[in-house]
Amino acid sequence: MxxxxxxxxxxxxxxxxxxxxxxxxxxxxxxxxxxxxxxxxxxxxxxxxxxxxxxxxxxxxxxxxxxxxxxxxxxxxxxxxxxxxxxxxxxxxxxxxxxxxxxxxxxxxxxxxxxxxxxxxxxxxxxxxxxxxxxxxxxxxxxxxxxxxxxxxxxxxxxxxxxxxxxxxxxxLPQFDLRAGMAEVVKCGFIADPGILSLVEQQPDEAVRWDSPVLAELVERSVSVKAAVVGEDLTETGLREVLNYGHTFGHAIELVERFTWRHGAAVSVGMVYAAELGRLAGHLPEKVVDRHRSILAGLGLPIAYRGDRWSALYDGMRKDKKTRGDLLRFVVLDGSGRPTRLEGPDPALLQAAYVEVSDS
Structure with missing residues (x-):
């Protein structure tokens, strides 16, 4: 080694x-x-x-x-x-x-x-x-x-x-747990390092093999992304919020499912939701949304959630740590490697994004 x-x-x-x-x-x-x-x-x-x-x-x-x-x-x-x-x-x-x-x-x-x-x-x-x-x-x-x-x-x-x-x-580590962890790796790719996305797309099998140089590079790149962010903003006063891409909806799934879902699996669906929300709000082109689904599904991660839980999910998102008063805040993308914030979106827009990730 x-x-x-x-x-x-x-x-x-x-x-x-x-x-x-x-x-x-x-x-x-x-x-x-x-x-x-x-x-x-x-x-x-x-x-x-x-x-x-x-x-x-x-x-x-x-x-x-x-x-x-x-x-x-x-x-x-x-x-x-x-x-x-x-x-x-x-x-x-x-x-x-x-x-x-x-x-x-x-x-x-x-x-x-x-x-x-x-x-x-x-x-x-x-x-x-x-x-x-x-x-x-x-x-x-x-x-x-x-x-x-x-x-x-x-x-x-x-x-x-x-x-x-x-x-x-x-x-x-069980293979599904390894794949679930890849959701956070992919997140780092979408918010800061598109090279991560290219590696996963080009060598998906090596990306989930514990002893492969590809996985080692993905870990190093992901840690470097997080280190750069938290080194500037430890207490999440601004920049660090970008690390929560996909987490507002993902945490709501975990809460509704009583924490029986793997965190990475929930964040995987959460990223697709955030991508759809960004698209509907005019931030993100459809091809980047499609890339979310392609990469995550290619890793064996879920990209949809049941369609009869909107009320509970919305309530869960309102309790998210990023919420300020009654103002819901989301991290969305203007493109790969270009995160931004979406504050107080119309509830109808939030529900429309939910319909896009519903499996029924």
Whole structure:
């Protein structure tokens, strides 16, 4: 395997995202000096991985403990965060100690939130084990948990001390989860780097093979897109909103489906919805909308949603974090690599876009 690639995320608290294979020996360097105790947060499905990380840390001289949490979005609730705080308290964690999140986006969101809130903020390093986690959730400093009212409504901005994107972890990732993660990769292509789209179109099979150079390049390009955005706008006061392309409708699907849909699958439909909304609002030519459908469907991702849920979806979108008062805000495109905002669109326009993505 080639040498790892390092993408630097700038800002007030700069950090490195290390991308490559077999990277766990680099974890102590990202934790830095002064750390004595480390909490390894991992999902139930990755118990062996979590134990291996704990053992490696113990062999390096750390007092390492684990907190096993539920799989998927079930981990992102207040009760699980409270459990992690309890572990930290019982183990005597101080402000100079650290949390390591090992798992997919749900775990890194949770671990980051726990680190952000323990003693008003301790160090966190993410070890994402899914493609979604590597290109999106673990990078950028957004942390959060869900409530019954919506996704990520409780959270904090808390940049990690570093991210280890170990591509070897993708070897055992179920194929659909890998493909679902590609939705965030494609998103980066449409908002900032059309070269991503060309790579996926030209080599679709290599794009979803865990050990291919094409996938490695796609991860590097996607992380670079996100790093450039969050380095300028950590707290989403302006530019960072473009990273939410497809997410307003996608998050509404997740809420309506009680988080049983994969995030990437929901965002895939959400991007097609945003493309149709942009077309209907006069921003986007039809050929770019068609390109959305072609690329996403070619990756085996859904591009339509059931046609009898408009009321619930509209209510879900009104609860989105980007909403200001009663003003709904969407990221749409003026063309590939040219995101813009659409504020307060007519509800009839929103419903018309929904009809375009309905499968019935």
């Amino acid at each position: 080639s040498e790892p690639t390092v993408v630097r995320v700038e800002g007030e608290q700069p950090y490195d995202v290390v991308i490559g294979h077999r990277l766990l020996d680099r974890l102590p360097a990202l934790l830095g000096g002064g750390v004595r105790r480390v909490l390894v947060v991992h999902p139930r499905a990755l118990r062996a991985t979590g134990d291996a990380v704990r053992e490696d840390l113990a062999a390096s001289g750390y007092e390492a403990v684990t907190a096993e949490v539920p799989d998927g979005e079930e981990a992102k609730v207040a009760q699980v965060a409270s459990f992690c705080w309890q572990v930290l308290g019982q183990a005597g964690f101080t402000r100079s100690d650290a949390v390591v999140g090992v798992g997919g986006g749900a775990v890194t969101d949770l671990a980051g939130f726990v680190a952000a809130t323990w003693l008003r903020g301790v160090k966190v390093v993410h070890v994402p084990t899914t493609l979604l986690g590597m290109v999106d959730a673990a990078v950028g400093g957004k942390t959060g948990i869900n409530t019954t009212e919506g996704k990520n409504l409780v959270g904090a901005f808390h940049p990690p001390a570093g991210v280890l994107a170990d591509l070897s972890a993708l070897e055992t």
